[in-house]
Amino acid sequence: MWARPALIVLLLATAVLYGWGLGASGWANSFYAAAAQAGSASWKAWFFGSFDASNFITVDKTPAALWVSGLSVRIFGLSPLSVLAPQALEGVATVALLYSAVRRWFGAGAALLSGVVLAVTPVAALMFRFNNPDALLTLALVAGAYGVIRALEHARTGWLVLAGACVGLGFLAKMLEAVLVVPAFAIAFLVFAPTPVRRRIRQVLVAGAAMVGSAAWWVAVVELTPARYRPYVGGSSDNDVLQLALGYNGFGRLTGNETAGLGVPRIGWGEPGWGRMFSAAVGGQVAWLLPAALVLGVAGFAWVAARGGASARAHQQRAAFVLWGVWLVVAALVFSFMAGIFHPYYTLALAPAVAALVGMGAGTLWRRRSDARATALLAAVVAGTAVWSYVLLDRSPRFEPWLRGTVLLTGLLAAALVLFTRRPGTLRTVRVAAATGAMIAVLAGPAAYSLQTASVPRSGGADTAAGPEVPAARHGPMWGGAADGFGAVTGARGSRPAWLVLNRQLSQPSPQVLALLKRDDDSYRWVVAAVGSRTAATYQLSTGRPAMAVGGFSGRDPTPTLAQFQQDVAAKEIHYFVAGGPLGSDVSRARTGDSAQIANWIQRHYTPTTIDGVTIYDLSG
Template structure:
């Protein structure tokens, strides 16, 4: 069989395998992150809710992100009905598309072998498996950024490729609509790579960059302008802001505040591990760190091999693109002082996979040079050692795997030193053994991730540590488990009210809304710290018979009961408790706001 034919079959097998990994038993996670699933449900009930990303169909408040990811899931639900599959399948397909796009991008500069390696590494990164089987906006963000990288790669190939760079800008702009300022971390890298490597005079390269910047602003800014110009009285409150302002959300809570920790209404960084070791630490290490040392070696080796090549060399451009993406995003994630969660590291996965794919193939092509063989040994050995360390953090899970990886990794490392003396078939066998040693850890974690139901606001890849119910505790970051009697109570006479109920915090509201299928107001937004509604507004809603019930429950108003955000939610809860009688339904305090004390 001819080599191109084998490569085509391998590519098809990769995409099919990725699809199986990302789609298999997908509905086991139920609503996954109920915060976003409830917003998708709202979008299936109201086009305005879909447009703005409202938490409920009656449009009280939005989620604390721009809603591009919700648009994709919402349209799926509009077509196929509201269920776990219709919410999560678009995310999985975005993952398959991201793998395909990464293969296409790397293949253009380093050949089909490098593309297949990169695609495989992305598909088997544990945090990628987690996010492409979950309903957070990170899935769409990653796909759009990889698509932007593909466009940048095409733009630098020849001088006549004038439209590819603006298309990259469009992809980044829509990435902003998925997860706001995080999408912009790649912009300086893309701009620098184009300036260095594009086939055009410097003046044209600068003009092309201006055009791409205009595309970024237009593709992301149209929605900001729409929301800013829309009368506030006829749209939902902008969740995550303190002044009902989407620019405040973009530049503050989801912007500079993530770097400085000065996020009004936010909770700050709860990990307390700022520094270079964060990516290898207990929270993030098993999500993304498996191949980080190999990626660093690949960057250095790749720059050494391509150092004397012309300015426009595509291989060096590819190393700069993926290596720069990894460096900038990795430094930001390591040192940001605001809210940061382990699953954010999915944005590093394409960069790690891309640079390792290119670097490993380059080193293999130069294997007659002892320095290249030493670099290959370094990539294999460090990945093997790190894999054993990361697996050791869950030592009771598959205890045979660590010693097996150690033995195979040492064996492969020794053979790589003399691989130039081996026959072609034997050399390829050594490569297969080395790849097996390097991929066994993350692949096992990825399969475990796909086999484990995940729910709540902060999911984590890897073997189950608490079962499918983990995270279902209500309050700030979990999802309430709603009993049958309470579900029936909330649903009864719901059509007579704008909101069947109100409760503090978006996760609490999401649980009640998903169970009952009727709008539930999230008082105070995600953290319970947004001034939406104010006590005065809430009292008017009650007087106008727009809210039927208020559901009490555990809700931390910020960290340790303190927050820089609004206290309106706490005031509302206190006012309800002082003026209405609670009855316990399924263990929860429920206040009927249509019946006041003494009436």
């Protein structure tokens, strides 16, 4: 009787956490907000994921997430809320799906704990309030896991095909990151599906075909469309979506040999290694319950394997531990050792697996608390998690300093109470106190970080992180290391490329600049051109007219060439070029290549005008 009301409360609380004050972050990631605006104005831009409605260049990802936000903007009009609300709704749906997946084999209590853990994971509170593609990716992968769980019950091909299609949708949201769950899905079904081995293999192959087909159709359309009829594939070095998927957004992230995008091998991304998930830059995002998930996952599987017998439920529970456990291990290892571009918010992909393992493992051991080994392990997990939470909280010494000691003390007392619950005559009050204290001890830290994340407006892109400032991260895995060639400044989270800080802090042109750009704006295909999508996005969102992002996201994509740009200028298709000053192109980023040639040509042949510190070239003369 209590399960349904508890689920409703969980989902309402999650909706408040992810949706309250959502518009305060403005456009959040203006790069994707501009693309959503473009998609709302042009169906062609919507389909290809173009940055601008004139279809000059796409974003550097596949466009599924933009399909959702673009439709939202088309229906409700352009506003921060219409851009960001889809991600919040996707977060609530992800929590609901995880609850349903865990409940089928472990009961409502374990499912509710899993849902709460996912909801208050700081990186989840960040990315489900942000317009990066990670929100849709995570929803698709959790939906895929639910499909595998349903398929495992009666070896149903349809559910497994649905799981494969969900992974394909994840690919269309964020390319190869989606395939991190494929080993988990395949191993769980091949080992545990209640059907002969040959049929299992055939079913997995059919699901694999569904996965490929659900993603390949869009890739095929892009590949078969002549380049002159579609936008340039942003982030690629040769206008090829396969090169983007397998190179810059694929194996290049693993090896560090990115061929496009930021255009440099690394910008202080931190040294790969075993400790990356627990580092100053990453630990507070997702690692609060990561050790507990690993311990409870192994212990839960071992306990069910040893004492569950041959029942169908025990068989299914072992499959669930394998599914979520392999998901967690594979994703954590890839993120830990990838040598290319890595951002802490990628770890959202770990959060569902961490949450599921904690709920399933804790639920399994709690139901068997009469066994001394089960209660001892639970007590150790509660105490250990409280100590680890103290360490993570201590990394932000100015953030609620009272919380560290409170979490530690509560965790140690709760662990002691858990030990007493094994006695048959233990009062119900003691059991409730032990469970409540344990929940507070393990969830207070991440919940506090998530509330701080939701209460402070966040915008930017690569430098976006959940929680309060972590001083140790200033020269750590995220931004420390060698100089990047862009110039660096010290911001709230340490040493960052100057252009990232510039675009994060200044999001609106002055009224004078805006009035100039809107003059005769409907007479030009692009009201303004600027080096890099970050700068162009600001002007596109402000004017409501297409802006040309010279060189794509980073200003280093090989488009347009100088000759192409000169042709567009001669045809009166570009009105202004913005360079230097607040919200102007950081032309110093374009020191070589086509963007540099364009910037140099403009500086030689056109007279600049400075308005409110912004250097503007009128290309219509």
